[in-house]
Amino acid sequence: MKCQRLTAALAASSVSSASRTGQTALLCSRRLQSQLHLQSQPTARTTRRHLHTQQPRRNGGASNPAMVFPCLDALETRSATLKKAKKEAARSDASGPEPSYTAGATQTHHSSEPFLLDWGGVLPEFDIAYESWGAMNADKSNVILLHTGLSASSHAHSTEANPQPGWWEKFIGPGLSLDTDKYHVICTNVIGGCYGSTGPSSVDPADGQLYATRFPILTMEDMVRAQFRLLDGLGVTRLYASVGSSMGGMQSLAAGVLFPDRVGRIVSISGCARSHPYSIAMRHTQRQVLMMDPNWNRGFYYGSVPPHAGMKLAREIATVTYRSGPEWEQRFARRRADPSKPPALCPDFLIETYLDHAGEKFCLTYDPNSLLYVSKAMDLFDLGRENQQVAAARRAERQSELKDGVAAAVDAPSCSLTLPDEPYQEQEGESAAAAAAAADADAGNLEIQRGAKPPQDLIDGLSPLRDHPALVMGVASDILFPAWQQREVAEALRLAGNRNVAHYELSEEQSMFGHDTFLLDVKNVGGALKNFLQ
Ligand SMILES: N[C@@H](CCO)C(=O)O
Numbered sequence: 001m002k003c004q005r006l007t008a009a010l011a012a013s014s015v016s017s018a019s020r021t022g023q024t025a026l027l028c029s030r031r032l033q034s035q036l037h038l039q040s041q042p043t044a045r046t047t048r049r050h051l052h053t054q055q056p057r058r059n060g061g062a063s064n065p066a067m068v069f070p071c072l073d074a075l076e077t078r079s080a081t082l083k084k085a086k087k088e089a090a091r092s093d094a095s096g097p098e099p100s101y102t103a104g105a106t107q108t109h110h111s112s113e114p115f116l117l118d119w120g121g122v123l124p125e126f127d128i129a130y131e132s133w134g135a136m137n138a139d140k141s142n143v144i145l146l147h148t149g150l151s152a153s154s155h156a157h158s159t160e161a162n163p164q165p166g167w168w169e170k171f172i173g174p175g176l177s178l179d180t181d182k183y184h185v186i187c188t189n190v191i192g193g194c195y196g197s198t199g200p201s202s203v204d205p206a207d208g209q210l211y212a213t214r215f216p217i218l219t220m221e222d223m224v225r226a227q228f229r230l231l232d233g234l235g236v237t238r239l240y241a242s243v244g245s246s247m248g249g250m251q252s253l254a255a256g257v258l259f260p261d262r263v264g265r266i267v268s269i270s271g272c273a274r275s276h277p278y279s280i281a282m283r284h285t286q287r288q289v290l291m292m293d294p295n296w297n298r299g300f301y302y303g304s305v306p307p308h309a310g311m312k313l314a315r316e317i318a319t320v321t322y323r324s325g326p327e328w329e330q331r332f333a334r335r336r337a338d339p340s341k342p343p344a345l346c347p348d349f350l351i352e353t354y355l356d357h358a359g360e361k362f363c364l365t366y367d368p369n370s371l372l373y374v375s376k377a378m379d380l381f382d383l384g385r386e387n388q389q390v391a392a393a394r395r396a397e398r399q400s401e402l403k404d405g406v407a408a409a410v411d412a413p414s415c416s417l418t419l420p421d422e423p424y425q426e427q428e429g430e431s432a433a434a435a436a437a438a439a440d441a442d443a444g445n446l447e448i449q450r451g452a453k454p455p456q457d458l459i460d461g462l463s464p465l466r467d468h469p470a471l472v473m474g475v476a477s478d479i480l481f482p483a484w485q486q487r488e489v490a491e492a493l494r495l496a497g498n499r500n501v502a503h504y505e506l507s508e509e510q511s512m513f514g515h516d517t518f519l520l521d522v523k524n525v526g527g528a529l530k531n532f533l534q
Contacts, residue, residue, distance in 0.1 A: 067344070067345055069345065069346055070346055071346035071347060071356065072346070075308070075309045075312075078308055079295070079305050079308070079309075082305045082306070082308070083304075083305050086303065086304060086305065104153075104155050104159075104161070104162030104164055105159065105161030105162045106129040106130060106131055106153075106154050106155070106162075106189070106195070106196045107129070107130055107131065107132070108127050108128070108129050108130075108196060109127065109128045109130065109229070109230040109233045109234075110125065110126075110127050111125060111126050111127075111128070111226070111229045111230075111233070112125045113125070113229075114402075115222075115225070115226065115229070116395060116398060116399060116402065117216050117217070117218060117219070117222045118218075118219040118221055118222050118391050118394070118395060119216065119217040119218075119219065119394070120216070120394065120398045121215075121216020121217060121218075122216070122402065123191070123198060123216070124204075124205050124206060125198075125205060126191055126197070126198035126226060127196065127197055127198050127202070128188050128189070128191060128196075128197045128198070128226055128227065128229065128230045129153075129154050129188065129189040129195060129196025129197045130154050130186055130187060130188040130189070130230060131154045131155060131156070131157075131159055131162075131166075131186075131187055132184060132185060132186045132187070133156075133157050133159070133172055133173075133178075133180045133184075133185045134178075134179075134180030134181070134182070134183050134184045134185055135180075135184060136184035136234075136236075137184070140234075140235060140236050140237070141238065141240060142182060142183050142184050142240050143183070143184045143185075143186060143231075143236050143239050143240055144178060144183045144184070144185045144186070144239065144240055144241045144242075144243055144533075145186055145187075145188075145227060145231070145239050145241075145242050145243070145255065146168070146172075146178065146185055146186065146187040146243050146244065146248070147187075147188075147190075147227075147242070147243065147244030147245075147247070147248030147249075147251035147252050147255075148167070148187065148188075148189070148190065148244070148247065148248050149167075149245060149246035149247050149248055149518075149519075150246065150247045150371075150374055150375060150378065151362070151366055151371075152167045153167075153189050153193075153195035153196070154187045154188050154189045154195060154196065155167065155187075155195075156168040156169075156171075156172060156185070156187040157169055157172040157173065157185075167519060168519070170522045170526070171522060171525075171526045171529070172185055176526070176530070177522070177525075177526035177527070177529040177530040177533075178243070178529070178533070179530070179533070183240060183241075183533075186230075186231075186234075188226075188227050188230060190223040190226075190227075190247075190251075190374060191218065191222065191223055191226040192215070192218045192222075192223065192370060192373040192374050192377065193367075193370050193374060194366060194367035194370040197226075199211075199215065199367065199369070199370050199373065200212055200213065200215040200299065200367065200369035200370060200372075200373055201302065201367045201369060201370065210302050212299040212300045212301075212302060212369060213298060213299030213300070213369060213372075215369065215373060217373070217376065217377075217380075217415075218373050218374070218376070218377045219377050219380050219381070219391070220247070220250050220251055220254045220377055220378070220380075220381045221254050221258055221391070222377070223251060223377065224251050224254045224255045224258055224259075225258065227251075227255070228255075228258075228259060228262070231262075237262060238261070238262050238263070238264060239255075239262060239263050239264055240264050240265065240533075241263070241264055241265040241266070241267060241533060242255040242256060242263045242265070242266055242267070243267040243269075243529070244267065244268060244269070244271065245268075245269035245270050245271065245518035245519075245525075246269075246270050246271060246481065246515065246518060247271075247374070247378055248269075248271065249267075249268035249269050249270055249271015249272070249481070250268075250271050250272060250273075250378065250381050252266055252267055252268045252271065253266060253268050253271065253273055253383060253462070253465070253489065254381075254383065256464065256465045256468055257383055257388070257461070257462065257464045257465060260464040260465065260467075260468070263468065264468070264469075265468060265469045265470070265471075265532070265533070266465060266468050266469070266470040266471070267470070267471045267473075267529060267532065267533075268470070268471070268472050268473075268486070268489060269471075269472075269473040269518045269525060269529070270473065270474060270475055270478055270481045270486070270515055270517065270518050271481060271485075271486070271489070272381075272481050272485035272486070272488070272489065273382075273383040273384075273458055273461070273462060273485070273488065273489045273492065274381060274382040274383060274384060274387075274458065275378055275379050275380070275381050275382070276482075276485065278479075278480075278482075279321075279378070279379075279480050279481065280379045282317065282318075282321045282480065283375040283376075283378060283379055284379075285317055286314035286315075286317045286318055286371070286375065287314070287371075287372050287375060287376070289310055289313045289314050289317065290307060290310035290311055290313075290314045290368055290371065290372065291310070291372070292310060293307035293308075293309050293310025293311075294307075295307040295308070295309070295310070296310055296368060299369050299372075301368070306364065306368060307368050308363045308364055309363075310368065311359075311362065311363040311364075311366070311368050311371070312356075312359035312360060312362070312363040313359060314359075314371065315358055315359045315361075315362040315363060316355040316356070316358060316359040319354075319355055319358040319359075320355070321479060321480040321514075321515065322480065322514060322515045322516045323513060323514045323515070323516055324477040324478075324479065324512055324513065324514030326477060326508060326512040327477070327512045327513055327514065328351055328354075330512070331354075332349070332350040332351040332354065333350075334349065335349070335350045336348055336349050336350065337349070337350055337352075337353050382461075383458065383461040383462060384455070384457040384458050384460075384461045385457050385458075385460035385461040385463075386457050386461075387461070388461055453491070453495065454488045454491050454492040454495065458488070458492045459492045459495045459496050460496075461492075462489070462492045462493055462496050463496040463497070465493055465496065465498060466493070466496045466497040466498045467498070468498065468500075469500040469501075469502075469532075470490075470493055470498060470500065470501045470502070471502045471503075471504075471528065471529065471532040472486050472489050472490040472493070472501065472502070472503045472504075473486060473503070473504045473505070473506070473518075473525060473528060474486030474487065474503075474504075474505045474506070475505070475506045475511050475513075475514065475515070475517045475518075476505060476506060476507050476508045476511075477506075477508050477511060477512050477513065477514045477517070478514050478515045478517065479514060479515070480514070480515040481515060483505050486503065486505065487503070487505070490503035502528075502532055504524075504528050506521070506524050506525075510524055511524060
């Protein structure tokens with residue numbers, strides 16, 4: 001089941017219509033809740049429960065009435081609605097596969113050669129979904145590969161087949177940053193994703209069942225190798241440029257490191273060369289929240305109610321990391337949705353209704369297992385030389401194990417991590433040590449701010465890019481991929497011998513949109529990109 005199938009389930013409920021209206025978060029949230037209550041037809045049991053939860057409980061001698069929780073009621077109603085929609089779908093097509101919904105029309109490259117992944121897993125075959133804009137020239141030398149952020153599909157720009165605006169609609173086109181008068185721009189959905197490329201919601205050809213969490217662990221490098229299989233299929237031997245933001249900024253660097261002879265230029269916007277602990281921590285919390293949703297069912301939720309509540313909360317956490325405090329100060333300040341009402345434990349402040357809305361929009365449009373795999377791949381990202389060498393050795397070993405054929409893949413190493421016998425213990429003096437370490441780290445970050453040397457391991461790891469013109473951009477208000485990470489990339493490239501590195505950092509005055517600036521700032525981000533590519 002693809003993520004679009006979740007959307008179809010949603011379409012059967014009233015949620016999607018509410019989410020698609022583009023109204024304010026508050027209106028959407030309220031309309032959503034009222035629609036859910038008015039239009040859904042819960043069973044007698046859920047009706048009873050709702051009557052019970054909707055009314056303040058006036059339990060005899062209590063001093064005050066119990067709170068009501070319309071936000072939780074809405075989640076319960078959605079579960080009931082989805083369950084009902086699934087049952088109806090099952091009745092109408094009890095034996096056939098679920099219909100294939102897509103984010104729109106995409107092209108698909110099918111690779112029938114087995115695909116070995118960095119951590120030992122194998123895909124016996126895979127699809128990669130892609131879209132493209134602008135004409136490819138005769139010698140195929142004008143191709144730009146555009147890499148996506150975590151949750152985007154290949155639909156970066158509208159196409160004839162899918163006129164919906166894409167996620168970089170204003171950056172791609174004749175005369176724009178990615179100038180389609182000059183370049184042929186290709187964007188793919190990553191493997192592990194859910195917009196047409198093979199991922200956990202795809203069928204494992206070995207047994208005809210959906211992969212779910214039998215899908216192997218992925219890396220950024222795996223995603224990039226899959227993209228180059230597509231380029232092979234298209235006969236593109238060398239890219240004019242590899243361009244990406246956020247996770248795409250990671251991939252853009254990885255493409256150059258893995259295939260230095262096949263990439264002309266590198267653009268990495270709000271990306272990094274290795275994930276740092278804060279970003280790993282933020283993605284960890286999203287995964288944990290999602291996995292704690294009982295509907296996640298260890299990944300085997302396809303065909304039943306998806307873990308929409310966990311997804312919603314995960315997206316709310318993610319949204320906190322994508323934007324910035326200054327933006328919200330200006331946009332929402334301390335305003336409440338309805339100051340005439342008493343405070344509520346459900347969304348109440350405008351910022352809460354905004355997060356609620358962000359969660360609503362996402363929770364049934366993206367496959368939860370894809371979120372787990374793709375975000376884990378981001379955590380694992382490290383272009384340091386040591387990590388590259390260890391990965392290469394592991395691949396070589398696995399390759400030789402697999403010489404006997406793909407069937408051996410079932411013996412692929414699987415995770416045997418156990419929790420430590422003892423819970424994490426704080427050591428005596430740890431606070432002092434931590435403070436000292438933090439001071440050292442701060443000093444290290446300050447050094448990077450001052451242009452001092454990044455770790456030698458990273459300089460060595462990026463050395464395959466020493467001859468590639470590179471554009472590295474960061475945003476001061478980004479808390480997820482902070483600006484010091486792009487400084488680190490730019491400096492490591494220079495120290496690796498690259499004399500053609502352009503580094504820009506947008507100040508808080510230039511952009512307060514945090515990490516998501518790359519999606520919004522056509523003038524600064526798009527302008528620098530256009531200049532660089534000319
Ligand atoms: N908002 C972006 C940021 C991460 O790239 C996304 O969800 O993909």
